[in-house]
Amino acid sequence: MTSSPNTSPNTSPSTPINDALFDTTACLNCGAALTGPFCAHCGQKKAARMGTRMVRKEAWERFRWFEWSTIRNALRVLPQPGTMAREYVLGQRKDHPHPLTLLFLSIGFLLIVLGHTDYLRPELPSEAAQRMYALVTGYSKWSFSLGAVAALASMWLVFRRRGYNLAELLALALYCQAVFIALQMVNQLPLVLAHSPELLKWHKQWSPWYMTALQTLMFMLALRQFFLLDLRRDAGWLLLAGALFAGLKWQATQLYARGVVELVLWQMGG
Numbered sequence: 001m002t003s004s005p006n007t008s009p010n011t012s013p014s015t016p017i018n019d020a021l022f023d024t025t026a027c028l029n030c031g032a033a034l035t036g037p038f039c040a041h042c043g044q045k046k047a048a049r050m051g052t053r054m055v056r057k058e059a060w061e062r063f064r065w066f067e068w069s070t071i072r073n074a075l076r077v078l079p080q081p082g083t084m085a086r087e088y089v090l091g092q093r094k095d096h097p098h099p100l101t102l103l104f105l106s107i108g109f110l111l112i113v114l115g116h117t118d119y120l121r122p123e124l125p126s127e128a129a130q131r132m133y134a135l136v137t138g139y140s141k142w143s144f145s146l147g148a149v150a151a152l153a154s155m156w157l158v159f160r161r162r163g164y165n166l167a168e169l170l171a172l173a174l175y176c177q178a179v180f181i182a183l184q185m186v187n188q189l190p191l192v193l194a195h196s197p198e199l200l201k202w203h204k205q206w207s208p209w210y211m212t213a214l215q216t217l218m219f220m221l222a223l224r225q226f227f228l229l230d231l232r233r234d235a236g237w238l239l240l241a242g243a244l245f246a247g248l249k250w251q252a253t254q255l256y257a258r259g260v261v262e263l264v265l266w267q268m269g270g
Helices: 052-063 068-077 081-089 099-117 127-162 166-193 197-227 231-267
Strands: none
Touching: 068 081, 068 099, 068 166, 081 166, 081 197, 099 127, 099 166, 127 166, 127 197, 127 231, 166 197, 197 231
């Protein structure tokens, strides 16, 4: 597969992204000449630059039908979240899962895993504790977006001058969040295989620390892939973005947890 220089997903990082990149007669997915709204070679619809309206439209189109190819291609995001996000943003979308589709798919699998580990279940099996557990579980589902919020905020603060708009950076943040959730599922595997109160206690105490470190490293890898960063030239910016992400993620998690506790206590009349 070959692409013209102005449509390649591997456009030089020194070349800012702009609307002109998408004003082309070549398919941004495979590089073939376009003779209509769809590519005659790969079948992808002519790609437009990402924006709020376009994201909503594509999300609806992708959710209408379940595609096995979505799961198959989603596996590639684990080692290459930044590369996949860059390709998707720059127009290669036919064989790439929509960021929201991938995120919701990941959340669904994580909820299944958490259901087997009883990670949020209280130790005291009282009626009040069970009610509290049900409320906390319901609100905790929204916490799966905190990593994406921290990633988006840190990217916007550090790399916003590289020409990408908010929707394009959001696509990268959602791909990163899907990888964060995959790491959480792997982190839960010991609890699935061994139901030990001691292991569960140790896990709850230490996993927030090492998981934050792992997610930060994966986030920095995604940034390097997406922005085509040079480690010698851009190491400082990369470290700054990673530090911002870790700090924002930690603070957001703490604030969210406190908010959930206060809300649950209020609902229980406490």
